[in-house]
Amino acid sequence: MRQILSIGILTLFLTQIGFSQSIDKFVDSTIKVDSLNVPSDLKQAYFPKEILPEVTTEWIMENDTTYSIKTKVKIGTYDEFVANWYSEHLHAMKEPLLFNRKIDKEVYRFTWLRTFDKPMTFRFEKRNEKYILYWKVLNGAGGYEPGEIEIERLKILTEKEWNEFNQLIGKADFWKMDLGRSSNGTDGSEWIMEGVNQTDYRAVIVCSPSKGDFYNACDYLISLTNLKISEKDKY
Template sequence: MIDMLKHAATLSITILLLMVSLCAVVAADQKRYFPEGALDPASIRSDGFKNGWYSGQLEAMSEPALKPVAGMHTYRFTWLRTFHHPVTVRVVMDHARCTLHATELDGAGGYAPGKVYRQKVDELPPETCARLEAFIRIQGFWYIALRDSAVGADGSEWIIEGVTDRYRVVTRWTPESGPVRAIGERFLSLTGWTFPQREMY
């Protein structure tokens, strides 16, 4: 009986170690969308956690990692609400045209991302994109603080990336006002999609 218990305990520990190893391999293989230290330069652990979380959602949306490309300006808003669908809106501007790429998943921003719920790819008028870029600049995207001290267990992550000849990412947790909220709402308006007011957090 004692031998059986020892065998069961050994087997349980072995299975647990295998599961931990598998999780580590999955984490190591996951695509990282943000430069190291970009999301929290003060904490390697926090930066890695956020990078893994945000990247997992973007990967489920089949989004690309953003990097500077000559002659191209790209902006992306990613909206991760704890209990509601993840959404990302990307606008790509080059000399020839301006394109909107929007994706909403059927999962939750704080849990499993799920699969594509709705998606849109649309060419935007040049003047619409010019106004968007001017709005982003006027709101101070290129010089406001990369993050603030507000945190919470539940809520939403508002993540805005900009790529011209340089890359920048700005994040806020559940902003009720301010430039990040204004820019995020501007991106959502470009999709033509509507969201219930109770989900606008």
């Protein structure tokens, strides 16, 4: 199992200071991809290195029963374990890279990795006046092996639905959210949202949210599909 899910309470935030989210920072024409921008190399990471730095963790005893945690980002490093974990599932879904080239559309992708449940991804695209939601489900588990594609669907949506999603992502302040990975340790879920347009790329990770604006934006994408997921399974 992904041991990173059981190492204890961990919080990591990578400051926005000094970090440009311009797509120009990440464009890389040397990455080998197919006609759909799916990488041909299974070792190709789906996230730029600046998104997932390594972190050191120190447990501090406050009293006999209470501990606090001090974390420190190791500037200039890369958490390859987490990057490989996320990328392995996106490779299995045959999803395109979102950061390696400039595009003429807007895209948001929510990748949902629950420890014991099937991995899923929801990709909402706008090009000109066309709005399309793509979703995929693997038959593995988010904290174990990804498995293979079990469901692959798309749905033509309306400008109204695109605008409703954008209102939710705006309330979450997605483009100004802290970069990096936050985790509260025990078996749970990774909620990974990427956004890209003609000028910018961003990716943020929230672990096991249960409410809030970011949760609502992701949940809205789920609601636009025909997937039947109970509230207790939306962890």
